[in-house]
Amino acid sequence: MDILSLTLLGGLLALDGTAFGQFMVSRPLVAGVLTGWLVGDPASGLLIGGILEVYFISIFPVGGAEFPEGGPPTMVAVATGALVPGPAGIALGTFLGFLLSKAGAISTRFLRRLNGRLVPDPSRRRVTSARIVWAHLGAVALEFLRGCALSLVGLLAGGLLVEVTSGHWPIGLSGTFVLLTVGASLTAGAFVGTLGGWRRRGVLFGAGLTGFLVASLVL
Numbered sequence: 737m738d739i740l741s742l743t744l745l746g747g748l749l750a751l752d753g754t755a756f757g758q759f760m761v762s763r764p765l766v767a768g769v770l771t772g773w774l775v776g777d778p779a780s781g782l783l784i785g786g787i788l789e790v791y792f793i794s795i796f797p798v799g800g801a802e803f804p805e806g807g808p809p810t811m812v813a814v815a816t817g818a819l820v821p822g823p824a825g826i827a828l829g830t831f832l833g834f835l836l837s838k839a840g841a842i843s844t845r846f847l848r849r850l851n852g853r854l855v856p857d858p859s860r861r862r863v864t865s866a867r868i869v870w871a872h873l874g875a876v877a878l879e880f881l882r883g884c885a886l887s888l889v890g891l892l893a894g895g896l897l898v899e900v901t902s903g904h905w906p907i908g909l910s911g912t913f914v915l916l917t918v919g920a921s922l923t924a925g926a927f928v929g930t931l932g933g934w935r936r937r938g939v940l941f942g943a944g945l946t947g948f949l950v951a952s953l954v955l
Contacts, residue, residue, distance in 0.1 A: 742815055743888045745771070749807030750840075750883020755876050762807030764788035764833075771811045777818040784814050784829045787916050791834065805840025808887045809833040816894030824905035828897060830916055836890045847882050851875045 752762040760766060765785045772781015792806050810833050817829025854871045856863040 739888070739891055741774075742771075742811060742891060743884050745774070746808035746811050746887025746890075747880040747884035749811055750805070750886070751876065751880050753805060753807055755879040764792055764806045764810040767807045767810040768814050771814040772818070775815055775818045777814070780817050780825060780829070781814045783826060784817050784833065785810055787826075787830050788813060788833050788837075792837070802841050802845055804834075804837035805844065805886075806837060808883050809836035809840055809890065812836055812887060812890035812894055815891060816898060819894075819898045820901075822905075823908055824901070827905055827907070827916065828894075828901055832890065832894055832897065836886065839889075840886055843882055843886055847878060850878065 749762045749767055751757065752759055761770070765782075765788075768781045768783075768785015768788065769778060770781070772778040772785070775781075788806065788810050792804060813829035813833025813836070815829075816832055817825040819825065820828055854874055856867045856871055
């Protein structure tokens with residue numbers, strides 16, 4: 737996949753977040769596997785996407801809430817991580833995806849303000865159904881362009897980081913996995929705390945701990 741194709745993919749993932757469809761393709765796990773398959777490294781896509789999914793598992797695009805973006809940052813994370821073999825690529829991709837998700841939240845905030853100006857004002861002129869439709873389509877198009885721009889900036893930054901950091905990651909695969917999943921467990925723990933009584937939380941905690949230990953031993 738070239739940078740243009742990945743940029744367009746990022747725009748489509750941004751649309752799936754809130755503007756069109758919400759088919760859950762923009763969830764980090766799905767976006768990671770899809771990107772990994774496209775760049776020829778599905779294993780890294782599954783691993784990086786899975787880690788970012790745990791980071792963002794408690795965040796849902798509901799109403800006007802500001803939330804870290806998952807789709808385009810995960811695409812950039814996997815595409816960047818695939819350029820560096822071994823644990824360095826996983827660490828670099830996850831770190832870049834996490835930072836880019838914050839940038840996505842900020843850009844979404846500014847786009848919402850712009851969309852507010854696109855809404856037809858009945859106090860100034862007559863509002864027709866055609867104007868409402870075009871305002872909606874314009875907002876969707878702007879969201880696609882925002883996702884493309886975020887993806888392009890992320891891919892370019894990822895390429896620069898690969899050149900700078902390649903060969904300087906001192907931790908092995910098991911240590912990298914433990915380091916990243918410990919950080920992700922903080923948000924996952926907050927999410928589990930909202931799921932009901934202590935028995936259900938205990939079962940989920942035990943299942944998560946078992947899965948973590950098994951994965952650590954395998955890696």
